Amino acid sequence: MLTNEEVAQDIIRKYENAVSEFDDPFGLLTFTTNRETIISLLEYLRDHAAFRINFLTDITAIHYPDSPDREYCVVYHAHSLVQNFRVRIKVYLTEADLHIPTATSLYACANWMERETFDLFGVIFDGHPNLRRILNMDEMDYFPMRKEYPLEDSTRQDKIDALFGR
Amino acid sequence: MKPIEIVFYVLTGITLLSAITVVTARNPIHSVLALIATFFCLSGHYILMNAQFLAAVNIIVYAGAIMVLFLFTIMFLNLRREDEESKTNLTKMAAVVVGGILMVTMLLVFRAVQLPAVNEGNFDARTGLVEQLGIMLYSDYLLPFELASVLLLVAMVGAVMLGKREAGDRHF
């Protein structure tokens, strides 16, 4: 069994300053890196002889409109099936420069996950083979999961908003 | 006119009409359908001559199988677009020459042969039936029959060879 400590030490040794903010909420190793390192880091973890973190569980993003220069956070969850070890990697991006390299060269499944993230948040994955909207209509002109956009369909007629709690 | 003659002339008329349609129709599908109609009428003629077996086989083989394949191919190829390549004068000339020669040959043949007529006295109602046909084929016409079958076999093998395309194979 791998321990969080062990993996964290190894990563720090390899990437030194490029990784930071190590944490383990509910036992899941979490750390932050930057967009220059992320692909090489994922590749390193995938090909690591001992860790074999070779399963990309998930890619998603989070919008923090209130934290300047760290408005967007792209979160990768990876998993080593052999070691049964999970890791969460975060990359913070600024509103002005929403670019991050794509992971499609490493994992085939990254394709749609990145398209979804682009569709919902507008994060641009550089080098993605087909970065189009996936869930929403192509004509949509905003990124609906960003906090500033409303959830509701503006055309609903049968709702009275004056009521409790809304 | 006897009723049978009326039937004959009507049938012949339809045959000719549909045969002409085969040639003139611009849409290949219509052309094929007209050809099927032609085969039907021909089968009708066979029946008039009491050759029931031939009539049935004509329908089964030609109308039922070969024309289906024709139709099949045409549907696949989508020849519906009516942009026929314009024929050059040379081809037109060649067509006229070939057609003319064929006509001359036919006329000569018709002049040479004695058209058989029905002799009511010794007419055998079973002439066109399958037994007679079989006996004829396997006795008097054995050689042509076998030759034809060899020819068909060769054609079939050839078709298989042509149709078989494998990577790196030489095409014949």
Next chain:
Amino acid sequence: MASDIKLAEAPPSYDGPGFQATSFDKIIGLARANSLWPLPFATSCCGIEFMATMAARYDIARFGSERISFSPRQADMLLVAGTIAKKMAPVVKQVYLQMAEPRWVIAIGACASSGGIFDTYSVLQGIDRIIPVDVYVPGCPPRPEQILEAVMQVQELAHNESLRRRNSDEYQKLLASYSIQ
């Protein structure tokens, strides 16, 4: 808009159909009512309940409706079961347009009828915004019994509909209000 959907009979007039015509109407109405071939436009949960309606326990076949026709040309009633997103809306409309008259529409479940809990930017808030709906079925998803109720309701409509209704001005107006034709 919704009130337009009310199924109005042709206005009675002195040159209206005679007795024979009306009884003929009734017979054809009866035939139609008992032979409603559904086109299940099933997208989500309600689609599973529609399958349950087709299956042994509820057996929509009893109403003569088990012959599901996925070709819109052959269908008599469009069962929209499940959420219709805005991306899907034109497809629903297209399918409706391709159906041959007479056609009925059932909106099965909260999502198809009104959007249900999905009051979101991507979900159409009820298919009656794009096509006229004859019967709404509440529930999320409705029980198969309720779907059968809806089928019976459509049978009722089909039975009582005059043969001329689909050519009437009112019907054309209704379609025009959905900018159809």
Next chain:
Amino acid sequence: MTTEELDLANKAGVPARTDEGPVQYVNELTTLNLGPTHPATHGIFQNILQMDGEKIVSGEQTIGYIHRAFEKIAERRPFYQITTLTDRMNYCSSPINNMGWHMTVEKLLGIEVPKRAQYIRVIMMELARIADHLVCNGILGVDTGALTGFVYLFEEREKIYEIYEEMCGARLTTNMGRIGGMERDLSAEAIRKIKKFLAEFPKVLREFESLLNRNRIFMDRIVGVGGISAERALSYGFTGPNLRAAGVDYDVRVMNPYSSYEDFEFDIPVGQSGDTFDRYMVRNEEIWQSLRIIEQAINNLPEGSHFADAPQYYLPPKQEVYKNMEALIYHFKIVMGEIDAPVGEVYHAVEGGNGELGFYLISDGGRAPYRLHFRRPCFIYYQAYPEMCKGATLSDAIVIMSSMNVIAGELDA
């Protein structure tokens, strides 16, 4: 015909026509639209297939036809209302989604759920898994032309629904669990029904198996169709039965046991080459394994409460609300969604009907999640579809599609 109309027609799965008539060339590629209204896509996604005759050369999918913005809604709803969303995600096996979500929240809130509640959850989740696999395998039968087996299975599914009804009063979107336990304890009637189901179901399942499993027509249709190697499957993020069919015995229930799954004995069925037959057989066997689990759980059902002792998160009994001021306050706080949720982030995965169903929850201490992301197995593995049906025929494409068990609600979120 304008391009828009053409496009619409394409989308409707209805005959795209061009002015030149049907485009069918022997050596040229045909584009065929499967969906969104094609019967085999069950109305939810579109596959544009490039075909050479009946052979598929390449394909591209369009999804999002029932995108419902679950994640956005989740940011506006208190924790307990999100259950209604998860129910509608994989509607074939909603209790799994439902309880997966509750376990995620419990993990965040630090609630320890009593053993009995965990066992009840296991029973419900395994019933849901059976229901899910029944639909998938039944539909596979339908798509190969054998409708009857599907109807037999659906009748059994009705019996599972009956158990749900006994538990919560709904059939499909059950809304069964609660944060901190179950809504209701297993009633005597429910236990009786479960036992009856356990006794009667295997007969029907065996009947279904002998209708299809070793029938050569059926086997020919699915053996060797849509195979995928373990490496590609992992790269495509396959999980669940589809990954196991490729020969990787990854099962969240065994690797990261939750809700007392470590107490039960069951096997992980695996296939050989990840083709449709393997997927079918793996699902088929999983039904048997689920039956084993349910049997163990129902026989060893521990005594105790069916909800955790966490009054600030679990609704107090109604008579308490009347008498007890504290209970009344809790009641109002819980219903208003103003429970004290800690700040933090949780990832919790359960073995859904289709694979690893993950919930990534970020809480900022407010009444609703700050961000909730669902790892939907369907969404991730469905991207492999064009690769899997390359070189197959149109009929194969359809059985591959149904054997992958793509559930629209899960696919599009």
Next chain:
Amino acid sequence: MQLTNRSKQVSNKEMTLAEKMYLPAITKGLGITLKHFFLKKATKPYPDVKTYLGPVFRGHHVLKRDEQGRERCTACGLCAVACPAEAISMVAAERTKGEEALYREEKYAAVYEINMLRCIFCGLCEEACPKQAIYLRHDRFVPVFSDRDEVIYGKDKLVEKSDDRYVRTNPNVQATPTEPSLSRSVS
């Protein structure tokens, strides 16, 4: 790739000669379907036979009256908050003198509307109600609508009729997780 020791190979793609010959399997299948041909049918002919919906089915909403026939609802609004579909809306009013026989508490819902097409019948309102005023009947569905205007149910359709009191048939089953068995509270 083997990760655990619990895996088990389940698919066998080799066919025996008998299986390759199609007919044995088909005959077996024919036998099964023929058996079912003569078996008892599972169908419950719906409008003629009403299905048992379970003891806690979530059907038509009802606003309960108490033993003396007074409306229980106090228009606190918890149900509206708890409703994920936001289908419930209400207007509260103060009870005036002389209305004590009508309303149990000082406040009552002058208007109480549920949009039946929005409602997803999740039962959260029933659970949220601190006064046990709203219930989802276990014995009745909401009927289908053919007009969009009928779908908003007001108090006229929701409040239970005094001659048609709603009682759960099975007193042993809890209606909500925490309810003290409704049948006892009804006279």
Next chain:
Amino acid sequence: MDLTIFIVKSIIILAVFGISLLIATYSTYVERKVAAFMQDRIGPDRAGPWGLLQPIADAGKMFFKEDFIPAQASKWLFILGPALAMLTALMSSAVIPFGDSIRFDNYDIPVQGIEINIGVLYIFGVVSLGVYGIMVGGWASNNKFSLLGAIRAASQNISYEVALGLSIIAILMMSGSLSVRAIVEQQAEAGFLGWNVFTQPLGFIIFLTCAFAECNRTPFDLPECETELVGGYHTEYSSMKLGFYLFAEYINMFVSSAFISSLYFGGYHYPFMEQISNALTNSLGAVTGHNVATAIGTAAFFGKIFFFIFFFMWVRWTVPRFRYDQLMNLGWKILIPLSVLNIIVSASGLLFNGMKYASWLIVIVATVLAIMSNSRAPKGQVSPQRS
């Protein structure tokens, strides 16, 4: 020709026509009921008593459904398609002998549309034309799914016709006639165990399989399989044109059943026909007795037809369908060689002092091989641990 004979003949022809239609109509109802019963359902029961009016409701609806001709379709061919399908379907029942003969004024009038000495070929010819209805309709619809359906139908019909023809050659060798009536009568003479199904078991299986394919019934219903091709060749058809297509399918099924019964199950022959017919003529007199015996024979024939119609449905609701290439493989690589083998074995048997049961040899060998392989091979199914 005598006028009475003409009238009786016309009545018979009309009756055959009418009965074909009636049976086809009610086949739709029976199909729905059979499907329902096999699936533990009860099927249509609300249109009339036991849903008996269901087919009439369907027909009534279809007549008054909007008739739709797609804008891009080629109009005449679009109409021609269903008409052809219906025409060929109805034509084929003409040569089926439905019964022995009606004795009337010293005339024996066979209960048959028309007796020709190439009846078998006639049926083959007409059946082979049936595919035109599908092809023309599918092509004219101008829809990819329809076209695919049409193409599938065409290739399927051509392929299976060959095996269909080859499979009955052994019967033709035994009977020495192409007349359906002659074949039936020959079986009647040979008695119950002389029915061709007992002399030609393999031929029967091949013929039955091909008959399924020619009727486009499951497991060979690829031209219209709805999970792949929506509606197949009739995707674009609505109203009664669709009705004609569906109808033609059921008429084909009826004719196939009749043909199978005549060729392999002794047609209107039934066990102890001779004795019963003799007893009847003795007790009721030559004319009435003969006619009653004919009626019983006809009833027996219809019984056989109904069984086969039921069998068609029974199979449909049991087995999955083939894939296109597998269907071709089955036709060309299995059924045709098998039927050739059957011809060779049967012919050898016939040459070898007229043994009619030679075909059993193949069946027995195959069965023995199958049993041996089954017992030797590991158990087919990895039997899961059942608790």
